Amino acid sequence: MIYPIVIYGDEVLRKPCEPVAADFPDLKKLVDDMFLTLGEAGGVGLAAPQIGKSLRLFIVDCTPWAEDDPSCADFKHAFVNAEIYAYSEQTKTYNEGCLSFPGLYADVPRSLSIRVRYLDEELKPHDEEFTGYKAWVIQHEYDHIEGRVFVDRVAPLRRNLLKGKLLNLAKGKYRCSYKTR
Incomplete structure (x- = not known):
């Protein structure tokens, strides 16, 4: 099933998400559907709140960037109940x-x-370090499950300049090639 993408202005994007329970029904199907939705929308990451589900779940598919970073070639992962617990001091602006x-x-x-503790879609635990593009996308998606969005991290002056565009999104004034709600 391909889900419609929730657009800015919906309150689900601003709520910290609930943990995924160990007995969550059809977790694997939800993850598969999220990957289908991500492929249809042409993105590299998707968090559960973006499909209207307030769950600590996100997926990442960095394979489109394999040409620039060969380590992305097979990088498709689900992150359940993730916790980023270490951030490098060195940053890069993307x-x-x-x-x-x-x-x-x-x-x-x-x-x-970054260092991340998470469960995969089989609920097996992992504790890994990620760098480069992978770290970038994981941080973006992790923000979603914490109730933050990328514009929250933009410099205040720039965010002020984006107010009109944000207001238009919240009012439903936008165009895109994928299903939205």
Whole structure:
């Protein structure tokens, strides 16, 4: 099933999410459906709140960036109940977009490496370090499950300049090629 993407203005994007229970029904199907939705929308990451589910779950597919970073070639992961517990002091600013903010992009500073504890879709525990593109996307999606969005990390002056575009998104004035709600 391909889910519609929740657009900025919906309160689900601003709520810290609930943990995924060990007995959550059809978790694997939800993860598969999220990957289908992500592929349809043409993104590299998708968090459960972006499909209207307030769950600590996100997926990442960095394979489109394999040409720039060969370590991304097979990087498709689900992150259940993730916790980023270490951030490098070294940062890099990336020009980010988000499926929940069609047509909006902004420069966002992110740590170059992170350490994450999470469960996969089989609920097996992992504790890993991620760097580069992978760390960037994971931080973006992790923000979603914490009730934050990428524009929260934009410099105040730049965020002020984006107010009109944000208001238009919240009013439903946008265009995109994927299903939204």
